[in-house]
Amino acid sequence: MKIGNVPYRSVWVDQQDGWSVHIFDQTRLPWELDILRLTERDQVARAIVTMQVRGAPLIGAVAAYGLALALRADAGDAAMERDAALLAGTRPTAINLRWAIERMLARLRPLPAAERVAAAYDEAGWICDEDAAQNEAIGRHGLRLIQEIAARRGADGVVNILTHCNAGWIATVDWGTALAPIYMAHDAGLKVHVWVDETRPRNQGASLTAWELGSHGVPHTVVADNAGGHLMQHGMVDMVIVGTDRVTRSGDVANKIGTYLKALAAHDNDVPFWVALPSTTIDWRVQDGLAEIPIEERGGAEVTTITGRTADGRIETVQLTPPGSGAANPAFDVTPARLVTGLITERGCCDASQDGLAGLFPEQA
Numbered sequence: 001m002k003i004g005n006v007p008y009r010s011v012w013v014d015q016q017d018g019w020s021v022h023i024f025d026q027t028r029l030p031w032e033l034d035i036l037r038l039t040e041r042d043q044v045a046r047a048i049v050t051m052q053v054r055g056a057p058l059i060g061a062v063a064a065y066g067l068a069l070a071l072r073a074d075a076g077d078a079a080m081e082r083d084a085a086l087l088a089g090t091r092p093t094a095i096n097l098r099w100a101i102e103r104m105l106a107r108l109r110p111l112p113a114a115e116r117v118a119a120a121y122d123e124a125g126w127i128c129d130e131d132a133a134q135n136e137a138i139g140r141h142g143l144r145l146i147q148e149i150a151a152r153r154g155a156d157g158v159v160n161i162l163t164h165c166n167a168g169w170i171a172t173v174d175w176g177t178a179l180a181p182i183y184m185a186h187d188a189g190l191k192v193h194v195w196v197d198e199t200r201p202r203n204q205g206a207s208l209t210a211w212e213l214g215s216h217g218v219p220h221t222v223v224a225d226n227a228g229g230h231l232m233q234h235g236m237v238d239m240v241i242v243g244t245d246r247v248t249r250s251g252d253v254a255n256k257i258g259t260y261l262k263a264l265a266a267h268d269n270d271v272p273f274w275v276a277l278p279s280t281t282i283d284w285r286v287q288d289g290l291a292e293i294p295i296e297e298r299g300g301a302e303v304t305t306i307t308g309r310t311a312d313g314r315i316e317t318v319q320l321t322p323p324g325s326g327a328a329n330p331a332f333d334v335t336p337a338r339l340v341t342g343l344i345t346e347r348g349c350c351d352a353s354q355d356g357l358a359g360l361f362p363e364q365a
C-alpha cells in the first residue's frame, strides 16, 4: 500500500546490501514513521516479542527472514534447528509463525549448509509475495460482500463496517486481510465508513487501523471497545469484518482479545460477522479452538499504562492504574464457529465449518 505517494510493503530486503531486512516500528505509529533495519536473529525475535512488528501473516514473513539472517551467522544443522525453534517460539497464538518456519525448514533441511542462505532468502521472498497475492484475493472476495450491502442501500447509502484491532496492510506483507475488502470498496467508489475499535490494551485499532484508513482516505470513526454493542443495537453497523491469528479446521477463530464480545453482540443483533484470513492462518491440526489454541498472556504493564503523544509532541507512556493494582492481559480470545457468519479466504468465502473449509481446500480435507 502507499504512504503518501510511495508504495510500501511491511517488510523488505535492503536493495543496497541485498541481505538486511527492513520493517516499520509499529510501536511508534501513528506518530512517527520509523523504519528498522534488522541484521541478526535476536533483533528479529525482539521485534516480534515487543510487537514492533505484529500481525499474524507479517510475523510469519519476518520470522522467515529472521531465519535467513541467522543462517548468515551459522548455516549448520544444529544452529538452524536452534534458531528456527527460537523464532517460532516468539509468540504462541498466530499459527503463521509456525507455518512459516516449518515451510522454511522443509526447503532448507535437504540442502548443504553452503546453499542455505540463498535458499532462505528465496523462500522468504516467496512467502511475502504469496501473502500479498492472497490478501489481494481476499480483498476481491470480500468486496462482493460489501457490494451486496451497498446495492441494498441504494446510491446514497453508506455501508458501515466495524473492525477490531488491526488487520490492515501493516499487519501483513501487503493489502491486509479485514481491511483489504474495505480498501477495494473505497477505491471502487462505494461509500464505506469504518467503526474502528480502539482495541485495548495495545490500541492497534486507534493507532494503526485509524492511521491506515486515514492515510488511504477511508472515512472512519474510532470508538471505545465497549461501544460496538450499542452501535449494533441501533442499526449503525451493517457488517463486522475482523482478521484472525488462527482458525481451526472446524472454523473456530482466535483473534485479538475482545473479538468474541463483538461476535456475541453481532449475533444478538443479526449483524453479519465475517473473518478474513489467508489459508496460512488455518491450523488444520486443531479442531476445538477453545481447548487447543494457546492464548498469549502478555505483561500487565500493557494494561496499567498507555502510550500517546503529549501536546508538545513527545511520545510518552503514562500510568493508568494505582500503584500496586495487578493486571491480567490475555492477548487473544476464541470466537466459536457458531458465531461466525463466514470466512473470507483467498479462494473465496465459505461457512465457518469443517465442510465449508473442505469445500475451498479439498486437499486438506
Ligand SMILES: CSC[C@H]1O[C@H](OP(=O)(O)O)[C@H](O)[C@@H]1O
Pocket (backbone or CB within 6 Å): 054, 055, 056, 057, 164, 165, 166, 167, 168, 171, 172, 176, 177, 178, 204, 242, 243, 244, 245, 255, 256, 257, 331
Ligand atoms: C492480519 S492478522 C492481524 C491480527 O493480528 C493481531 O494480533 P497482534 O496485533 O497481537 O499481532 C490481531 O489479532 C489481528 O486481528
